[in-house]
Amino acid sequence: MTSAILAAPALRPRRHANAGRWFGWWMIAPSLAMLAANSIFPLVYALSVAFQSYQILIPVPHRFIGLRNFEKIFSDGLFWSSLGVTAWFITGVLLLQFPIGFGIAVLLQRLRRHQDLLVTLLLIPTIISTSVAGFQWVQLFNYQFGPINYLLGLLHLPQPTWTADPSLALPCLIFVDFWQWTPFMTLLLFAGLRSLPGSVIDAARIDGSTGWQLVWRVYLPLLRPVIGVAVILRVLMTFKLFDVIYVLTAGGPGTITENLAFFTYVQGFRYFDMGYAAALSILQLIVVTILAKLLIRLTRRTLTGVAKE
Amino acid sequence: MNAKSSDSRRKFGQSANGFSRRKLLKSGAGITLGLTGAPFIASGLFSDEALAASTINIEIDAGQNENPFRWNADALKSKFGVQFKMIGLPFVGQYEKLVSELTARSSAYDLLVFPPYFLGDFVALGFLRELDPYFSLLDPQLDDYMPAYRDPIIKRNGKTYALMYDGDLLQVTYRTDLFNDPTEQKNFKAKYSWDLAPATTWDQYMQIAEFFTRPPNLYGTAFYAARGFCYGWFANIFAGLGGRWFSDDMKPTINSDAGVKALQLLVKMKDYSPPNILQIDYPALNEVFLNGSTAMVVQWDDLALKVGNPQMSKVVGKGGFAPCPGRSLLLYSRVMAVSAFARNPKDAYRTAAYMQLPEVSITYVYDSNCGQDPYRLSQLKPEAAMKNHTGGPALDATAAKSYVDAIREGLKGGYPELGIPGAPRYLDILDLYVSQALAGTLQPKDALDATAREWDSITEAEDPDRQKAAYAAWVKSFKDAGVEY
Numbered sequence: 001m002t003s004a005i006l007a008a009p010a011l012r013p014r015r016h017a018n019a020g021r022w023f024g025w026w027m028i029a030p031s032l033a034m035l036a037a038n039s040i041f042p043l044v045y046a047l048s049v050a051f052q053s054y055q056i057l058i059p060v061p062h063r064f065i066g067l068r069n070f071e072k073i074f075s076d077g078l079f080w081s082s083l084g085v086t087a088w089f090i091t092g093v094l095l096l097q098f099p100i101g102f103g104i105a106v107l108l109q110r111l112r113r114h115q116d117l118l119v120t121l122l123l124i125p126t127i128i129s130t131s132v133a134g135f136q137w138v139q140l141f142n143y144q145f146g147p148i149n150y151l152l153g154l155l156h157l158p159q160p161t162w163t164a165d166p167s168l169a170l171p172c173l174i175f176v177d178f179w180q181w182t183p184f185m186t187l188l189l190f191a192g193l194r195s196l197p198g199s200v201i202d203a204a205r206i207d208g209s210t211g212w213q214l215v216w217r218v219y220l221p222l223l224r225p226v227i228g229v230a231v232i233l234r235v236l237m238t239f240k241l242f243d244v245i246y247v248l249t250a251g252g253p254g255t256i257t258e259n260l261a262f263f264t265y266v267q268g269f270r271y272f273d274m275g276y277a278a279a280l281s282i283l284q285l286i287v288v289t290i291l292a293k294l295l296i297r298l299t300r301r302t303l304t305g306v307a308k309e
Numbered sequence: 310m311n312a313k314s315s316d317s318r319r320k321f322g323q324s325a326n327g328f329s330r331r332k333l334l335k336s337g338a339g340i341t342l343g344l345t346g347a348p349f350i351a352s353g354l355f356s357d358e359a360l361a362a363s364t365i366n367i368e369i370d371a372g373q374n375e376n377p378f379r380w381n382a383d384a385l386k387s388k389f390g391v392q393f394k395m396i397g398l399p400f401v402g403q404y405e406k407l408v409s410e411l412t413a414r415s416s417a418y419d420l421l422v423f424p425p426y427f428l429g430d431f432v433a434l435g436f437l438r439e440l441d442p443y444f445s446l447l448d449p450q451l452d453d454y455m456p457a458y459r460d461p462i463i464k465r466n467g468k469t470y471a472l473m474y475d476g477d478l479l480q481v482t483y484r485t486d487l488f489n490d491p492t493e494q495k496n497f498k499a500k501y502s503w504d505l506a507p508a509t510t511w512d513q514y515m516q517i518a519e520f521f522t523r524p525p526n527l528y529g530t531a532f533y534a535a536r537g538f539c540y541g542w543f544a545n546i547f548a549g550l551g552g553r554w555f556s557d558d559m560k561p562t563i564n565s566d567a568g569v570k571a572l573q574l575l576v577k578m579k580d581y582s583p584p585n586i587l588q589i590d591y592p593a594l595n596e597v598f599l600n601g602s603t604a605m606v607v608q609w610d611d612l613a614l615k616v617g618n619p620q621m622s623k624v625v626g627k628g629g630f631a632p633c634p635g636r637s638l639l640l641y642s643r644v645m646a647v648s649a650f651a652r653n654p655k656d657a658y659r660t661a662a663y664m665q666l667p668e669v670s671i672t673y674v675y676d677s678n679c680g681q682d683p684y685r686l687s688q689l690k691p692e693a694a695m696k697n698h699t700g701g702p703a704l705d706a707t708a709a710k711s712y713v714d715a716i717r718e719g720l721k722g723g724y725p726e727l728g729i730p731g732a733p734r735y736l737d738i739l740d741l742y743v744s745q746a747l748a749g750t751l752q753p754k755d756a757l758d759a760t761a762r763e764w765d766s767i768t769e770a771e772d773p774d775r776q777k778a779a780y781a782a783w784v785k786s787f788k789d790a791g792v793e794y
Contacts, residue, residue, distance in 0.1 A: 056412050057430055057734070058771055077759075143585035164587035166748045250401075252536040253587045254748030255741065269405045271734055272412075 049278035056272035069279035079280070081255055082263035085170065089259055090238045092174040093181070097234060098227070100178075101185030106215065108186070109193045119190065122183040130180065134247030137176050138163075141248075163249050169257050176244055181237070185230050192226030193219065228299030232292060239288055260284055364392045365419040365657050368407065371397025374422070374475070374643065374680050377664065377673040380699060385663060391656045393420075400591070401537035404733045411436040416650045419657035422474055424641045425462045429730040429779065431646070432465045438647040438654055440469045446655060447662040456790035457723050458684040461783065463644060471644035472665045476674075476684030478637045478719045479545050481507055481514075482598060482612050483605035485629040487521065496520075507605075507631035511546055511574055514634050518581035521604035529581035531597045531606050534747050535590040540740035541640040541726075545607060546571035548724035549635025553794070554735075559777040561764040563739065564757035572746055572753035579747065587747060599624060607633055609641070610719070613712040614677035614694075617704045621677065628708060630715035637719035640726050642684070672698035682716075689713055725787050725794070729779040731771050738763045 050069055054062040073079050104122070108115055125133065140146050141162035149159040163169045196219070204218045220227075242261040245251060251258035251266070258266070264284065268277030369375055375395045385391045396418060398406050404427055410417055411434070421437075431437050440449075449472050451459060463471045487493055488505055497505040501516050508514035518529030532542040544552075552567035562568070579586050583597055595612055597603045599622040606612070615621045616628035645661035647654050663669060667687045674683045675694045678701060683689055694709035704712060727735055742756040751759070768776045784794050 055770060056408065057434065057731070059434055060772075143583075143588065159584075161585040161588065164585045166587075166750065250536055252744055252748065254536075254745035254750045256748055256750060269409065270737060272408060 046278045046281055049274055050282045051279075052275045054273075054275040054278075056274060062275075065275070069275050070283070072276060073279055073283060078255060078258070078263060079260075082258050082260045085255075085257060086239060086259040086261075088170060089174060089177075089241065090235055092171070093177050093238050094231065094234060096174065096178045097182045097185045098231070101182045101230075102189050104182070104186045105189035105193055106219065108190050119187060122186060124183075125180045126183045126187075128180070130243040131247050133176065133180055134244045137172075137244075137248055141172060163257075164253060166253050166256050169249055169253060173245060173248060173257055176248065177238065177241065180244075181234065185234060188226060188230040188233075189223065192223045196222050225299060228295065232295040232299070235295065236288060236292060239291070240284075363390045363653075363656060364394060365651075365653050365660060366396055366417060367393050367420045367422065367660070368396050368398060368418040369422040370400040370403050370643075372400070372680075373678060376676075376679040377474075377681060378660075380673065381664060381669060384669075385660055388663065389656065389659045391660055393660065407431075407436075411648065411650070414650050416648070416652050418648050419651040419653050420660055421646045421648055422643055423646070425471065425644050426641075426726050426728050426732040426736065428462075428465060428471060428644065428646075429728055429732050429783075432470055433730045436649055437470045438649050438651070440472065440647065440658060443647075443655065443658040443662075444469075447659055447666075449662045449665060450667060453667055453685045453687050455684055455686055455689070455720060457639065457720055457725070457787070457792050458642070459790065461725060461728070461786035461790050461792070462642065464786070466782075471646040472661045473642070473684040474645045474661075474665060475641075475643035475681040477609055477642040477682055478639050478716065478723055479541065479607050479633055480610045480613070480637060480715050480719055481605055481607055481631045481633055482616065483507060483629045483631065484601075484624060484627050486624075486627045487604050488629060507629065508634045511549055511571075511634050515574060515577065515581070517605065518578060522581045524584075526602065528583050528597070528603050529605070530578060531582045531586065531589055531594055531603045532575070532578060533590060533594055533608075534579070534582075534586045534744075535588055535593075536740060536744045537590065538640070538740065539743050539747060540736055541638060542607060543571055543575050543739070543743045544724070544726070545633055545636075545638040545640070546574055548638055549633060551635075554727050555764075555780055557781070559768055559773060559780055561761040563764065564754070564761045568757045569754050572743065572757060575743070576746055576749075576753060595621075609680070610682045610712075610716055611677075611680045613708070613715075614675060614704065617708060618677040618702050620702075626705065626708070628711075630708075630711045632715055632719035632722060636722040636724040638726060639720075639723045642726075643681075675703065677701060689717060723792055725783075725792060729776065729783050731767050731776065734767050735764055738767070 049062075051064055051066060052062045053065045053068070108118060111118070128136075140148050143149060143159065143161045143164065146162075148162075152159050160168055163172050200222070201214070201218060204214055209217065240261050241259060242265060245257055245259060245262050246265075249257040251262050255263075260280070261284070264277055264280040267273050267280060367378060369378070375397060378393065378395060382393070385393065403423060407421065407423065407427070408430075411431070423431075428437075451463075451469075454463075454473060455476065458473050458476045463469055463473060488507070494505045497517075497520055500520065503513070505517070505520075508517055514530075520529065521527060522529040533539055534542070547563070547568055550567040550571055552565060552571065553562050556562050583589070583602065585593075589597065591609070594606055594608050595615055598606045598608065598612060599615060601623045610630075613628060613630050617625060619625050645664065647657045647661065651657050665684075667685055670681075670685060671688055671693055673679055674681045674688050676697055676699055678699060691706065691709040691713045694704050694712055695706060697703040703709075726732075729735075739760050742751065742760045745751040746753050746756040787794050
């Protein structure tokens with residue numbers, strides 16, 4: 001009896017604790033349901049479709065075909081060329097965006113006035129919808145009526161056909177992405193620069209550092225974590241780029257500007273080979289995840305390095 | 310656990326300021342159910358019957374091809390009480406959009422307007438209603454159709470699934486002022502040893518194109534080289550050189566000698582075309598002829614009507630028309646079909662049948678403000694081409710005769726566009742590799758070999774026996790219509 005009396009008060013809080021825990025689950029249940037419906041179910045479904053022969057246009061039942069869709073990917077020349085385009089694109093974009101974005105960020109940092117106004121103005125290309133930006137550049141690159149060629153004509157310079165020229169189409173796309181997303185890179189790096197400890201910079205200046213030395217020996221090492229985040233974001237965004245390619249070149253001329261995202265779209269929504277498109281999507285998911293993981297690890301390593309320094 | 314926090318913590322469901330967690334949960338659940346139930350309630354209120362009244366949704370490639378429906382909106386309303394809403398889809402990309410929607414059994418469209426090369430897939434997938442049972446509502450007068458546009462185009466397995474809206478073929482449009490100029494004629498004869506006239510072979514066509522290439526103000530020719538339909542301009546030459554889509558046992562013959570020569574000619578043709586040739590699509594191709602910067606083009610036959618319209622053309626009265634060398638590809642065309650998921654199939658059929666009646670269609674097939682071209686025998690008269698029913702300019706007597714003669718001759722040697730199940734995929738693959746050859750990333754032979762390999766895999770995936778039977782039936786339908794194949 002005594003023990004029962006003693007035990008009784010202990011039970012009540014546990015029941016309350018259980019009730020509280022259930023209450024928590026009830027509260028997050030709608031979010032979990034939405035997450036399952038919007039993210040987990042499509043992912044699992046795509047995974048199952050990737051192992052099936054599922055072509056919407058061929059009226060036969062889907063069937064399990066094991067890894068055949070994945071085998072097809074690796075023997076498909078167009079897949080490799082689209083992967084090559086993706087790699088070129090990412091490389092080109094980063095090589096342009098990082099140094100120029102950083103340069104603009106440093107210049108902004110040195111300004112005494114109107115920093116916020118300039119940052120706002122710089123961000124205009126980034127806040128424009130990509131499809132709108134694409135149409136804008138379609139007009140600008142127009143061979144006959146485009147203002148770029150008009151100006152080149154006034155200067156008696158050759159007037160290229162821009163996106164219709166096989167050797168210029170990809171650089172044109174890289175340039176459009178550079179135009180649209182360099183401000184984003186600038187903004188991130190500028191925020192990083194503003195957060196740097198003033199005492200370190202002052203100390204470097206007192207020690208007689210030149211501008212270049214300040215950039216190489218102070219700004220860049222201290223900004224490594226921010227640079228890491230900016231690079232990860234841009235790599236991931238560029239890897240899945242679709243809209244500007246769709247609007248500006250539709251993957252052409254030929255397949256010169258067809259990246260992996262566009263190639264997947266073509267397989268899924270032009271040829272309706274859902275099994276193959278799902279396998280391509282899963283492969284991209286794996287590649288992007290590995291890439292992101294590597295970049296995050298790299299950033300962590302540099303963070304650790306900075307902390308040690 | 311901290312005693313204070315334990316005391317301050319309310320029991321589950323205990324009231325706080327008159328609003329308990331239980332109440333909160335109940336209210337949340339009620340709101341969630343209400344929101345998720347709303348579409349079901351709405352779908353009940355706006356059921357098929359409620360929406361069916363007399364408004365139909367017409368799907369069509371957006372732009373000038375919507376105009377004939379608009380011009381007949383009042384007549385459709387007064388005769389049948391039918392009103393419509395046009396839903397414009399992009400010209401390139403229409404197939405993807407339609408398949409996505411119809412696979413989901415969408416009733417967004419009642420009447421579908423699309424090119425007949427979609428028909429094989431659409432019938433096989435059950436996207437369309439058979440139209441024969443509706444003929445009693447309004448006789449479509451099919452006997453007046455030109456044979457090439459009747460059974461091979463609108464029927465599958467002996468059943469009618471569509472009605473014509475636009476009869477397309479490729480045609481040569483050339484500058485008569487240049488071709489009839491005595492100095493040009495003399496210089497041409499001196500260079501090529503034959504009299505300057507519309508080409509009857511592709512080698513002649515290339516010589517004329519070379520002769521008139523005088524950049525930057527004049528180019529010999531131009532063609533649709535952008536991704537989407539560049540295959541048509543290749544297939545047009547391929548047919549003229551005696552090529553065929555497949556052999557009788559369904560083996561691709563696209564990479565035959567005729568195919569390779571055709572693609573080599575097309576690639577060479579870039580040298581005689583404006584520098585932005587790889588960007589040239591339908592409107593751009595019209596533009597380079599209408600602005601006077603090109604001596605001749607192969608283009609859909611409706612360009613002839615635009616040549617005569619001073620609002621569009623700088624070469625009014627300077628257009629001559631001829632069939633393509635060898636054969637003219639019956640590329641694209643448009644048909645009207647009733648969706649299997651239409652909410653109002655009868656009104657959709659009435660609209661389609663009315664729009665293609667002889668007395669209605671004659672009012673738009675010779676109008677430069679739309680892209681429709683003749684498909685009825687009764688329309689093939691020069692005097693019809695000299696009248697514009699919407700009040701705009703029309704062709705003069707000479708141009709009208711040249712135009713109608715070119716259509717008639719073109720149809721005699723018309724080469725049908727592939728129309729079997731899978732046709733959009735076969736043709737898109739061909740388009741992809743032709744565009745790669747034009748971009749210079751593949752040699753013509755390699756591009757066509759790759760096309761043939763992919764065509765084989767499409768046939769394999771579709772079922773070779775079924776494809777072979779479908780191809781044989783399709784070829785027979787053209788032969789029965791008097792089209793040589």
